[in-house]
Amino acid sequence: MDIERLKQRKKELGWTHDELAERSGVSRTTIARLFSGNPDYPSPTYNTVESVAKAMGLSEEGYKDTMPFEVTPIEEEVIQTFRALSDEDKQLFLILMKKIK
Numbered sequence: 001m002d003i004e005r006l007k008q009r010k011k012e013l014g015w016t017h018d019e020l021a022e023r024s025g026v027s028r029t030t031i032a033r034l035f036s037g038n039p040d041y042p043s044p045t046y047n048t049v050e051s052v053a054k055a056m057g058l059s060e061e062g063y064k065d066t067m068p069f070e071v072t073p074i075e076e077e078v079i080q081t082f083r084a085l086s087d088e089d090k091q092l093f094l095i096l097m098k099k100i101k
Contacts, residue, residue, distance in 0.1 A: 024055035
């Protein structure tokens, strides 16, 4: 699936950008940029696409293909491990990653 699948689902639901923004927790501006397909805009983050897709009731399999880059298996493992951390541990992880750079 690609951005066209997200557009199709949004149309099926009859939602405006404002409604999708409210339901997904993603700003209206980001929603508009995502659906515009304009290459001059920065690529959406994984979390942005995930939030939008989930808000529209699409499964993980239904939105992974919308990413503008491929997530390697090790990156996927890092993402899943990070999500399982407590908020406090996530903050510590981010501090550690900044020091490693």
